[in-house]
Amino acid sequence: MSNENGMPKKNVLSAQIDLSKFDFATEEEKKQQDVMSESTTFFKDSMKRLRKNPLAMGSIIVLILILLVIIFAPKIVPYGYSEIITVDGVRDKTAKNLAPFTYSKMEQKYIEKGGTVFPHIFGTDEQCRDYFIRVVYGTRVSLSVGLFASIIVLIIGVVYGSISGYAGGKVDLIMMRIVDIIYSLPDLLMVILLSVVLGETLGTAIKGTVFAKLGSNMLSLFIVFGLLYWVSMARLVRGQILTIKQNDYVLASRAIGTPASRIIRTHILPNCLSVIIISVALQIPSAIFTESYLSFLGLGVQAPMPSLGSLANAARDGLTSYPYKLIFPAVTIVLIVLAFNLLGDGLRDALDPKLKK
Numbered sequence: 001m002s003n004e005n006g007m008p009k010k011n012v013l014s015a016q017i018d019l020s021k022f023d024f025a026t027e028e029e030k031k032q033q034d035v036m037s038e039s040t041t042f043f044k045d046s047m048k049r050l051r052k053n054p055l056a057m058g059s060i061i062v063l064i065l066i067l068l069v070i071i072f073a074p075k076i077v078p079y080g081y082s083e084i085i086t087v088d089g090v091r092d093k094t095a096k097n098l099a100p101f102t103y104s105k106m107e108q109k110y111i112e113k114g115g116t117v118f119p120h121i122f123g124t125d126e127q128c129r130d131y132f133i134r135v136v137y138g139t140r141v142s143l144s145v146g147l148f149a150s151i152i153v154l155i156i157g158v159v160y161g162s163i164s165g166y167a168g169g170k171v172d173l174i175m176m177r178i179v180d181i182i183y184s185l186p187d188l189l190m191v192i193l194l195s196v197v198l199g200e201t202l203g204t205a206i207k208g209t210v211f212a213k214l215g216s217n218m219l220s221l222f223i224v225f226g227l228l229y230w231v232s233m234a235r236l237v238r239g240q241i242l243t244i245k246q247n248d249y250v251l252a253s254r255a256i257g258t259p260a261s262r263i264i265r266t267h268i269l270p271n272c273l274s275v276i277i278i279s280v281a282l283q284i285p286s287a288i289f290t291e292s293y294l295s296f297l298g299l300g301v302q303a304p305m306p307s308l309g310s311l312a313n314a315a316r317d318g319l320t321s322y323p324y325k326l327i328f329p330a331v332t333i334v335l336i337v338l339a340f341n342l343l344g345d346g347l348r349d350a351l352d353p354k355l356k357k
Contacts, residue, residue, distance in 0.1 A: 046274075049350040056346025059339040066336065070140045078118050079130035081137040082304040088115070091128070097322055098124040122328050126318070135328050138306040142288050143336070145218070145307075149225040149287035150280050156226060157233025158276065162264050164234065165241030176238070179231045187228065191290065194224045195299040217302050221291055229287070233279050240272040274351035281344035285337040292333055308333050 085095040087106040095104035122132035164175040198220035294300040295309025308329040315325035
């Protein structure tokens with residue numbers, strides 16, 4: 001026997017619960033039970049939402065593949081980024097501007113004799129150097145510049161924004177006016193001027209030091225990022241701290257005499273972590289793009305070390321005859337910048353609780 005809802009009726013002499021007095025749960029109540037019964041953390045919940053974003057996951061896959069190529073390709077490809085191609089110990093002057101996956105005349109003769117030659121995946125350049133390995137090392141340099149520049153921006157921006165937001169009052173007013181002055185400067189013009197001035201000044205200062213291998217232009221790039229590109233990070237961190245420092249747990253810590261540095265480090269910055277991660281993820285492609293166009297203008301990485309921008313600049317001379325020389329570094333720049341931008345958007349959607357559906 002059952003009632004109108006399909007629930008079995010209780011027998012008169014039974015000690016069981018009378019199921020006929022219960023109704024089926026609605027869909028809304030089922031969803032509420034799922035949320036209530038789920039045990040998770042903010043990070044796990046954010047990563048779960050990130051994994052549901054196909055563009056962000058595709059960007060991660062692309063970046064991992066690029067990292068694997070630039071790490072392992074130099075161990076497999078038997079050419080150096082500045083090494084001129086030789087065949088059986090003799091310089092191969094016929095290996096100039098070869099198309100992808102083609103061999104020079106000397107290499108073809110060597111293969112006919114039974115020798116083996118590693119293929120030129122992207123061809124060669126005008127100085128008989130393997131172009132694939134140059135693009136690989138150029139990607140290494142561009143990514144390294146982007147990562148180190150982002151670390152510099154992160155450190156300066158977080159420290160500056162934390163002090164300004166937590167101190168408040170006249171300290172905040174003065175520090176933010178400095179930020180406004182830096183914001184008012186024309187970015188492109190200042191970057192070019194600083195790169196030229198610092199490149200000439202550092203050239204003599206770093207001779208005989210460990211920084212000589214990096215080159216004056218590379219160091220000037222890091223200094224430029226440290227002087228100009230931290231202001232956005234500082235403003236974001238300051239805005240978050242102005243809101244968070246009014247919370248009760250921060251006021252309680254101040255009331256018991258906790259030092260300001262400890263309050264910022266243990267209570268405030270962890271709650272700004274999502275904003276900081278997103279800002280860093282979006283700063284990396286900006287730094288890579290800045291390095292690329294500076295190298296394209298001849299103000300970036302010094303020869304013979306390649307970068308994606310300098311390779312694109314060198315490819316301009318033979319653009320009509322060898323367009324693939326520009327396509328390879330340009331496509332690499334587009335892939336890296338687009339992947340980081342999409343990943344940054346995905347992290348923003350995943351880490352922002354207000355965007356949770």
